[in-house]
Amino acid sequence: MMKNNIPSGNKTIDIDSSSIFRHLTPDELAQIPIDQEPEFYKRGTIIYSEGSRINGFYCVQKGIIKIYKTGFDGKEQIIRFAKRGDIMGFRSTVLKERACTTAQVLEDAYISFVHGDLVLNFIKQNGNFALELLQIACKELGEANDYITDIAQKTVRERLAEVIIHLKKEFSLDKDDYLQISLTREELANMVGTATESVIRLLSEFKQDGYIEIRGRRIKIINEKALIKVANINE
Amino acid sequence: MMKNNIPSGNKTIDIDSSSIFRHLTPDELAQIPIDQEPEFYKRGTIIYSEGSRINGFYCVQKGIIKIYKTGFDGKEQIIRFAKRGDIMGFRSTVLKERACTTAQVLEDAYISFVHGDLVLNFIKQNGNFALELLQIACKELGEANDYITDIAQKTVRERLAEVIIHLKKEFSLDKDDYLQISLTREELANMVGTATESVIRLLSEFKQDGYIEIRGRRIKIINEKALIKVANINE
DNA sequence: CGGGAGATTGACTGATCTCAACCCGGGTGG
DNA sequence: CCACCCGGGTTGAGATCAGTCAATCTCCCG
Numbered sequence: 001m002m003k004n005n006i007p008s009g010n011k012t013i014d015i016d017s018s019s020i021f022r023h024l025t026p027d028e029l030a031q032i033p034i035d036q037e038p039e040f041y042k043r044g045t046i047i048y049s050e051g052s053r054i055n056g057f058y059c060v061q062k063g064i065i066k067i068y069k070t071g072f073d074g075k076e077q078i079i080r081f082a083k084r085g086d087i088m089g090f091r092s093t094v095l096k097e098r099a100c101t102t103a104q105v106l107e108d109a110y111i112s113f114v115h116g117d118l119v120l121n122f123i124k125q126n127g128n129f130a131l132e133l134l135q136i137a138c139k140e141l142g143e144a145n146d147y148i149t150d151i152a153q154k155t156v157r158e159r160l161a162e163v164i165i166h167l168k169k170e171f172s173l174d175k176d177d178y179l180q181i182s183l184t185r186e187e188l189a190n191m192v193g194t195a196t197e198s199v200i201r202l203l204s205e206f207k208q209d210g211y212i213e214i215r216g217r218r219i220k221i222i223n224e225k226a227l228i229k230v231a232n233i234n235e
Numbered sequence: 236m237m238k239n240n241i242p243s244g245n246k247t248i249d250i251d252s253s254s255i256f257r258h259l260t261p262d263e264l265a266q267i268p269i270d271q272e273p274e275f276y277k278r279g280t281i282i283y284s285e286g287s288r289i290n291g292f293y294c295v296q297k298g299i300i301k302i303y304k305t306g307f308d309g310k311e312q313i314i315r316f317a318k319r320g321d322i323m324g325f326r327s328t329v330l331k332e333r334a335c336t337t338a339q340v341l342e343d344a345y346i347s348f349v350h351g352d353l354v355l356n357f358i359k360q361n362g363n364f365a366l367e368l369l370q371i372a373c374k375e376l377g378e379a380n381d382y383i384t385d386i387a388q389k390t391v392r393e394r395l396a397e398v399i400i401h402l403k404k405e406f407s408l409d410k411d412d413y414l415q416i417s418l419t420r421e422e423l424a425n426m427v428g429t430a431t432e433s434v435i436r437l438l439s440e441f442k443q444d445g446y447i448e449i450r451g452r453r454i455k456i457i458n459e460k461a462l463i464k465v466a467n468i469n470e
Numbered sequence: 471c472g473g474g475a476g477a478t479t480g481a482c483t484g485a486t487c488t489c490a491a492c493c494c495g496g497g498t499g500g
Numbered sequence: 501c502c503a504c505c506c507g508g509g510t511t512g513a514g515a516t517c518a519g520t521c522a523a524t525c526t527c528c529c530g
Contacts, residue, residue: 031365071385073388077388079384094370095370108511123369130362130366130369138325141332147332151383390517390519431477432477
């Protein structure tokens, strides 16, 4: 069960799943300790939380992690999800700061950890590695900027529609056209930045209007065009 | 008038003002074309706008630039400001994408431009340069995440108080304790993510309560503690 | 002096939040 | 086996923050 990830050479870091490690030379790869098996994390586990020290990259091999910040009144704001191939904790590692988010397992996960010193060396030695990381950071930055504009300017209804579209892109659909991610109403609300009750009401509105179908936590997209229109996005 | 910036050696890129260039070797510095004088941009000028191609770093030597995104209905959302020492356009350069924000001069500025190919080479060759850039990106990312949480969870009143505190930190006060940046009510609203009228009403509330004084666009902070309390921040 | 941009104020509206009650299904302990 | 409990989901009613619209004002400029 540890072998869900494809070892590369005799390494346990899954190169295919973490594009950044593609750029490492064999020498550099060899510096990653052999014993660094990806670790199993059960649903609900908190991998790290706001304010904790983390010094290294968490590389998700499998599973889904939700990354959120806790607001003043304790309400969580979901910033993003991490899944196979994504890295967590690089902001704190690069800045040598404490975590400013909490990472919690949504779907059972395998995650490997690469120590910060090692990563910082790679960054300094290997330009392509550095560039790739920079690209990841910049991509997130662009997404964050979009998010800011949306939350500041769009209605809850628009944002919820947008979140659904976004989830489809990120997690795609299963054979029955249901989103491949299971979120509570509260978690949806914490993405949209609204109250749970508002999400519930709007979801049933979307259902009424024939845009989606709902089976428990599973959401099926019936009329994507309409959702896109509601969300006011141009794609 | 071109000489407001301090040349380093016979270079016109002001090393002191742009920390990232500290890390360049003399050889690398020499690759930056001599004729690359910082250019003057008058208040109101748009340096680049959403969707335009930019391939390179704009390094602000002097002045203040507002960087914003335009929302669906044309309303602008101010993402950040750039001032002496800040870099603009690195997201687009690194990702080789078009700009996703607009940059407009708020206070007359001198800005030098370093071509993207050059920068990308520096990133690949010079680990410290790459790391510094990565740190800048990560810092912005952390700020963006805070911003998201605030906009999603706080009231307009809280956010406005927070913006004022934030402006004080970023631009500090002049001799009379006034913020060293001049923004229209609309621009304040576009930072907070609210309507102009709401900003006006809240500002006069803050004035009533003795937290601030207002002289035209100039804002003086009288009771910072109270503002911090209103903003619900812990510092 | 006319015009335009930005600032202000008041009145009104309505999207969303909050609070509270209630439902439902699964798991647990007696 | 059943009563109970608990987390999550739903629904309704009422309260309210904040957005919109419109009128007015104040500068400043040509």
